[in-house]
Amino acid sequence: MNPNSYAGMIPENPDDVAVYFVYGTLCQGQCRQHCWPATPLGVHPAWVQGTLFGREDYPALRPGNQRVGGECWFFAKRDAERVTEVLDEIEVTNQPGHPNLYDRIELQANLVSTSHLQPANVPAFPQTWTASAYHYATDPLLDGFERLTEQETVLGKFSVWPAEKWRSMSVL
Numbered sequence: 001m002n003p004n005s006y007a008g009m010i011p012e013n014p015d016d017v018a019v020y021f022v023y024g025t026l027c028q029g030q031c032r033q034h035c036w037p038a039t040p041l042g043v044h045p046a047w048v049q050g051t052l053f054g055r056e057d058y059p060a061l062r063p064g065n066q067r068v069g070g071e072c073w074f075f076a077k078r079d080a081e082r083v084t085e086v087l088d089e090i091e092v093t094n095q096p097g098h099p100n101l102y103d104r105i106e107l108q109a110n111l112v113s114t115s116h117l118q119p120a121n122v123p124a125f126p127q128t129w130t131a132s133a134y135h136y137a138t139d140p141l142l143d144g145f146e147r148l149t150e151q152e153t154v155l156g157k158f159s160v161w162p163a164e165k166w167r168s169m170s171v172l
Helices: 077-090 163-167
Strands: 017-022 042-054 059-076 102-111 128-136 151-153 156-158
Touching: 017 077, 017 102, 042 128, 059 077, 059 102, 059 156, 077 102, 077 128, 151 163
Parallel strands: 017 128
Antiparallel strands: 017 059, 042 059, 042 102, 059 128, 102 128, 151 156
8 A cells, every 4th residue: 555645445334344543653654654563454534523732753632622634544353453452552552560641542533535536436435433543641731742723734624743744635
């Protein structure tokens, strides 16, 4: 899969897959995109409700009412346990002897329509998915983060990190 484009299968049946919403270093084109322990069935732009904070090295998501842009990564159910294990390690979640840096949660992720970029014969797929994601475990402001605001991107108006990734057509 090209690390700078969205591709792969968007499953028709939510029961067939495990979905992960990411919004920072695990996204395509970012420093941890190669940390995924399995090949995804597909990766698609998406957004969730929340508040996004950022600093130079990585972002932090907390509950809120902004549209936070990111990606849904779709995996076969058989890969879910291993993917969750690796992401928990990366996000310092449920690691013995360490307080959580992030808490794993489930939320509703909304796929961003790119239908204007696809052939007319592409079948419709579910637009909203229950996805695993990671919320920052403490107040991000206490750790040097700044609250990010929604801005225009090539896919719509979202709060995103890093902003540069979302300003060009290369994200498609």
